[in-house]
Amino acid sequence: MNSSLAPSLSPQQIVQLLGARTEALPYARPVQWLLTDSRSLTSPRDSLFVALRTESGDGQRYVAELYEAGVRHFLLHEGSLQASAYPEANCYFVPDTLAALQLLAAAHRASLPALQLVAITGSYGKTIVKELLYQLLSPRYSCYRSPRSYNSQLGVALSLLGLRAEHELAFIEAGISQPGEMAALAAMIQPEVGVFTGLGSAHQEHFASMEQKLEEKLQLFASARCIIYPKDKGWISARIEERYPAERLRSWSYQDPKATLYIPHSLTHADRCELTCIYRQQAYELVLPFTDAAYIEDALTALCLVAELAPELLGEASLCSRLRPVSMRLEVKEGARGCTLINDYYSCDLQSLPIALDFLRRRADSSGMRRVLVLSDIEGSGLSDEELYGEVARYLRDYEVQELYLVGPRSSGEAKRFDFIPCSCYPDTETLLGSRVLEQLSGVCLLLKGARRFAFERLYRSLSAHVHQTVLDVDLSAVVSNLNHYRSLLPPGHPLICMIKADGYGVGAVELARTLQEHRVDYLAVAVADEGRELREGGISTHIMVMNPELSTADTLFEQRLEPEVYSFALLEGLARAAEAHGLSDYPIHIKVDSGMHRLGFSAEDIPELAAQLAQLPALRVSSIFSHFAASDEGEAKRSFTEGQYRYLLGAAEELSQRLGYRPRYHILNTAGIERYPEYALDMARLGLGLYGISPTQLPGTTPIARLSTVILQLRELPAGECVGYGCRGLTQRPARIAVIPIGYADGFSRRLSNGAYAVSVHGVLCPTIGNVCMDACMIDVTEVPEVAEGDEVLIFGEEPRPIQALSAALDTIPYEVLTTLSPRIQRRYWRE
Numbered sequence: 054m055n056s057s058l059a060p061s062l063s064p065q066q067i068v069q070l071l072g073a074r075t076e077a078l079p080y081a082r083p084v085q086w087l088l089t090d091s092r093s094l095t096s097p098r099d100s101l102f103v104a105l106r107t108e109s110g111d112g113q114r115y116v117a118e119l120y121e122a123g124v125r126h127f128l129l130h131e132g133s134l135q136a137s138a139y140p141e142a143n144c145y146f147v148p149d150t151l152a153a154l155q156l157l158a159a160a161h162r163a164s165l166p167a168l169q170l171v172a173i174t175g176s177y178g179k180t181i182v183k184e185l186l187y188q189l190l191s192p193r194y195s196c197y198r199s200p201r202s203y204n205s206q207l208g209v210a211l212s213l214l215g216l217r218a219e220h221e222l223a224f225i226e227a228g229i230s231q232p233g234e235m236a237a238l239a240a241m242i243q244p245e246v247g248v249f250t251g252l253g254s255a256h257q258e259h260f261a262s263m264e265q266k267l268e269e270k271l272q273l274f275a276s277a278r279c280i281i282y283p284k285d286k287g288w289i290s291a292r293i294e295e296r297y298p299a300e301r302l303r304s305w306s307y308q309d310p311k312a313t314l315y316i317p318h319s320l321t322h323a324d325r326c327e328l329t330c331i332y333r334q335q336a337y338e339l340v341l342p343f344t345d346a347a348y349i350e351d352a353l354t355a356l357c358l359v360a361e362l363a364p365e366l367l368g369e370a371s372l373c374s375r376l377r378p379v380s381m382r383l384e385v386k387e388g389a390r391g392c393t394l395i396n397d398y399y400s401c402d403l404q405s406l407p408i409a410l411d412f413l414r415r416r417a418d419s420s421g422m423r424r425v426l427v428l429s430d431i432e433g434s435g436l437s438d439e440e441l442y443g444e445v446a447r448y449l450r451d452y453e454v455q456e457l458y459l460v461g462p463r464s465s466g467e468a469k470r471f472d473f474i475p476c477s478c479y480p481d482t483e484t485l486l487g488s489r490v491l492e493q494l495s496g497v498c499l500l501l502k503g504a505r506r507f508a509f510e511r512l513y514r515s516l517s518a519h520v521h522q523t524v525l526d527v528d529l530s531a532v533v534s535n536l537n538h539y540r541s542l543l544p545p546g547h548p549l550i551c552m553i554k555a556d557g558y559g560v561g562a563v564e565l566a567r568t569l570q571e572h573r574v575d576y577l578a579v580a581v582a583d584e585g586r587e588l589r590e591g592g593i594s595t596h597i598m599v600m601n602p603e604l605s606t607a608d609t610l611f612e613q614r615l616e617p618e619v620y621s622f623a624l625l626e627g628l629a630r631a632a633e634a635h636g637l638s639d640y641p642i643h644i645k646v647d648s649g650m651h652r653l654g655f656s657a658e659d660i661p662e663l664a665a666q667l668a669q670l671p672a673l674r675v676s677s678i679f680s681h682f683a684a685s686d687e688g689e690a691k692r693s694f695t696e697g698q699y700r701y702l703l704g705a706a707e708e709l710s711q712r713l714g715y716r717p718r719y720h721i722l723n724t725a726g727i728e729r730y731p732e733y734a735l736d737m738a739r740l741g742l743g744l745y746g747i748s749p750t751q752l753p754g755t756t757p758i759a760r761l762s763t764v765i766l767q768l769r770e771l772p773a774g775e776c777v778g779y780g781c782r783g784l785t786q787r788p789a790r791i792a793v794i795p796i797g798y799a800d801g802f803s804r805r806l807s808n809g810a811y812a813v814s815v816h817g818v819l820c821p822t823i824g825n826v827c828m829d830a831c832m833i834d835v836t837e838v839p840e841v842a843e844g845d846e847v848l849i850f851g852e853e854p855r856p857i858q859a860l861s862a863a864l865d866t867i868p869y870e871v872l873t874t875l876s877p878r879i880q881r882r883y884w885r886e
């Protein structure tokens with residue numbers, strides 16, 4: 054903190070406001086700037102230098118130098134300097150210069166009664182909430198916000214002194230580290246609205262208990278007409294509700310419909326979060342461009358204030374599209390050895406540092422982790438190293454960083470400033486990587502903040518948990534495009550059953566189901582009741598069919614409204630008894646007819662008996678009758694067999710309907726059937742593989758939805774004749790460059806792919822496996838790839854030149870098996886345009 058704009062103040066006003074003692078007022082120019090750090094002097098003739106006493110010294114020792122430089126207003130502690138030494142200057146003497154500055158701030162704030170002042174406090178998230186509020190409301194109001202994270206006794210005073218008469222709305226952060234501090238801040242700020250972000254363990258050493266710290270923070274809101282807070286915070290919210298009358302409280306909650314903003318549904322995608330938000334009985338659908346839970350909480354806190362000040366904005370689609378991650382993109386990942394990694398991709402500047410540190414503190418606090426920072430040189434700040442790192446050191450103290458790694462010559466040169474914590478220095482990223490010191494950290498929360506030139510992504514990668522380097526990316530937009538493609542092959546509006554059994558063919562059933570539900574498919578189908586329950590728990594309300602129900606799961610079926618397929622008399626009877634026990638009638642079931650596949654199902658001969666039994670079972674009602682093609686993808690040779698299956702189903706279904714006295718729906722088409730036999734569409738069609746972008750008859754028009762990739766862990770140059778891997782099965786035929794990739798048979802990358810049986814793609818070049826595939830890794834020959842490096846992406850399957858069929862062909866199987874055998878430990882990542 055250094056030099057900031059002040060309201061224009063005449064010498065007489067200063068004397069009067071502060072009750073300051075002066076010996077003479079020889080200088081008449083009003084004050085325009087406040088100077089609290091002598092190094093930041095820019096306009097000496099218009100500046101008031103405030104000599105502050107801090108831990109590191111007394112500002113009064115700079116007075117002579119500043120007088121020399123032309124400064125003519127000095128705010129000084131009583132009794133330390135002689136005004137006569139500075140004959141041309143106005144010296145204002147007070148008992149405590151900081152308190153005097155706060156008095157000026159309070160007076161200035163009080164002179165702006167039309168201003169709506171919002172004060173933000175809490176252990177974390179203050180700066181983010183403040184910035185989000187500014188993004189949401191500045192298009193509507195003339196808004197002011199405290200600069201950076203000015204939230205201390207001095208910072209708040211300087212923030213308030215920056216207010217102007219034209220501001221309609223101001224967001225002021227207030228932070229405390231000790232008991233007794235909030236009273237001074239509250240007296241200055243006098244907020245109309247108070248925002249409470251949350252309570253963590255920061256600064257706990259100065260407080261007897263969390264309760265005491267909360268009480269201290271809440272003092273800020275004594276005069277506020279309304280108070281905004283998150284309601285789902287247990288005793289903390291309860292305390293706020295005890296302390297303030299209900300008519301002043303505004304809250305948001307995921308759980309409590311009585312909150313001002315109630316969020317009954319929220320769904321986080323790869324790149325955003327969709328929520329339903331209920332305010333005054335009206336529902337609003339909002340899309341936040343955030344995925345981190347903490348960020349979403351901060352945004353909800355901010356939206357709660359929007360509802361208070363300008364509820365009509367909630368209905369504007371553009372409202373949340375204004376939101377941006379606060380001056381940066383932070384990514385949080387689980388690292389190896391129980392570490393949490395926070396990667397700050399955006400930039401490495403002084404402005405974004407406190408926000409990232411705030412984030413670090415909050416993340417670490419919530420899990421009791423040690424706070425570690427890896428920081429590169431900060432470039433382009435325009436400050437001298439001394440100034441820059443003085444400021445950095447202040448932030449590190451404020452945000453209680455506990456361990457520091459500095460990378461780069463400039464920051465290393467200033468390492469002495471960080472003697473209050475363990476600090477080590479490295480000239481460049483390579484050296485830090487080579488030292489492997491970071492690999493010795495375990496269970497810490499690590500913020501990586503590096504300028505682009507320092508390529509911290511290499512650190513990030515080396516610290517990431519290995520399981521995360523192999524990723525299945527799922528493109529949900531492609532799912533929708535495939536859905537529409539198959540709809541176009543069927544009569545308009547034809548009902549569809551989407552098959553998402555086996556966890557959505559290995560891709561992830563819940564995310565798929567959400568997308569499909571949004572696109573109004575009529576039915577989802579899973580294999581077993583537990584899969585159906587997972588969908589219900591994931592908020593899926595569409596009809597769900599269970600293809601292989603077991604009697605032992607009957608309770609789950611009925612409780613979760615899952616509709617069983619019935620393929621035998623034993624199952625029929627068991628289900629009917631269970632349904633009666635649940636007091637059900639007309640519970641929908643789906644009758645499977647075996648028309649030639651000879652797996653499960655009733656035959657035509659069973660129909661009279663089946664109809665007779667059903668007539669005695671009012672608990673159940675047949676919702677559909679169906680069969681499954683055995684060879685619809687087998688080409689013309691099987692056409693007459695397939696036609697036979699269709700006619701067999703139709704005959705059996707007609708007979709059953711006749712005997713039942715009502716007409717259930719009929720269906721037989723699977724993906725290949727839709728492609729080849731659309732004339733058998735009947736009443737519904739069942740879409741499986743096609744949804745996943747795989748056309749069984751190689752019809753154009755589908756889009757692959759899944760892409761499996763990993764990265765090169767390590768590169769090694771080998772001479773000809775060296776053996777590679779277990780059992781020395783691989784032998785280099787020539788000097789070769791061999792890469793290790795973290796995918797093995799435990800991930801579903803079969804051992805049958807060893808020794809060149811499959812080639813992956815690196816930069817579009819096919820690279821065969823060499824040696825045997827191991828459990829967690831394998832080796833590939835990358836000799837032909839120009840400019841290959843560790844960390845480069847490796848495509849296992851996805852787009853050309855490696856569609857999934859290339860892999861299934863290498864394994865002599867079908868794409869279904871490739872997808873469904875991918876291990877759950879492979880991270881699934883969902884994308885949507």
Ligand SMILES: *Cc1c(COP(=O)(O)O)cnc(C)c1O
Nearest residue numbers: 552681723724725739740741742
């Ligand atoms: C899996 C399944 C389907 C989907 O088959 P695709 O060939 O993937 O379209 C259709 N019907 C039944 C009964 C199934 O079990």
